[in-house]
Amino acid sequence: MMHPDCTVLVTSCDGYHDVENPFITLWRKFWPDCPFETVLLSETVPCAGFDRVILTGKGKCWCEMLAEALDQIRTPYVILLMNDYYLEAPVDTANILRRLDQAKAYGAANLRLMPNPPGRRAFRADEGCDLLEYPRNAAYCVTCQAGIWNREYLRGLAARNRSAWEFERFG
Numbered sequence: 001m002m003h004p005d006c007t008v009l010v011t012s013c014d015g016y017h018d019v020e021n022p023f024i025t026l027w028r029k030f031w032p033d034c035p036f037e038t039v040l041l042s043e044t045v046p047c048a049g050f051d052r053v054i055l056t057g058k059g060k061c062w063c064e065m066l067a068e069a070l071d072q073i074r075t076p077y078v079i080l081l082m083n084d085y086y087l088e089a090p091v092d093t094a095n096i097l098r099r100l101d102q103a104k105a106y107g108a109a110n111l112r113l114m115p116n117p118p119g120r121r122a123f124r125a126d127e128g129c130d131l132l133e134y135p136r137n138a139a140y141c142v143t144c145q146a147g148i149w150n151r152e153y154l155r156g157l158a159a160r161n162r163s164a165w166e167f168e169r170f171g
Helices: 014-030 062-072 093-106 151-159 164-170
Strands: 006-011 037-042 052-055 077-082 110-112 147-150
Touching (some): 014 037, 052 062, 077 093, 147 151
Antiparallel strands (some): 110 147
16 A cells, blocks of 8 residues: 555656656666655656656646646655665665654655755754754755655746756756
8 A cells, every 4th residue: 555645756758768668677776675656757758667657748847747747746755866866775665754754743744865066054943853944945945856845835936937947057
């Protein structure tokens, strides 16, 4: 049974179809106990190995495709990944679930799993919280690096941008 609060969404396009098989092979090798539905988003070419594939058709920009996929996902949180971000070591599922709990507890718009660049200041000095935050309007405070997103917040960002580059630059 899949976790009811989060879905992994892997974004792709037909032009990058060749990286999807290596992605899912490494995904299944390094995160065999992933508790989340793993969804591939692409244009017209499906790839085996994902729990579900969402095909949006040709001619849409990255953010339009993202918005369409988010409209078909019902979990409140999404782990957003690009299909060329390969896993290269085992994933600590307990840590990811702890991070999801933190995202829910703090009402996070995005909790980065790969904080690059690193956050600039402690999120909360109390409670021994180990999270850092990014100031609003700081360069790359929004990123396509792996992170746990509030699905509705992510959907709003997708509606305001076109490309992945614009999403990061102007989000």
